[in-house]
Amino acid sequence: MISKVKVIAGAAILAFMGSASQAQGYDPNLTGYHYVYYADAAKTIPLGEVSDRGCGGWGEHRFVLRAYVPSPYYDTTEIFYCGDGGMEPPWW
Numbered sequence: 001m002i003s004k005v006k007v008i009a010g011a012a013i014l015a016f017m018g019s020a021s022q023a024q025g026y027d028p029n030l031t032g033y034h035y036v037y038y039a040d041a042a043k044t045i046p047l048g049e050v051s052d053r054g055c056g057g058w059g060e061h062r063f064v065l066r067a068y069v070p071s072p073y074y075d076t077t078e079i080f081y082c083g084d085g086g087m088e089p090p091w092w
Helices: 003-021
Strands: 031-038 047-051 054-058 061-065 074-082 087-089
Touching: 054 074, 054 087, 061 074
Parallel strands: none
Antiparallel strands: 031 047, 031 074, 054 061, 074 087
């Protein structure tokens, strides 16, 4: 019962964050992240950290210079957004 409540609460939080982000024009493809990556799916054995490097492109053809994350198990934290003027602090 408790885990079902946690799943529902987590889904509600993600839905709220997604709707708030979309209202501001948030594009996850233009967001840079800091990654903490792990050796296992339970995320109990940390292996290291890495961050996206910056923004590339011009005008509407912008992109994030993504870091290589050597594990499929990781947590992310937003660290910048590739806006019209280059790297900007996140606004959420």
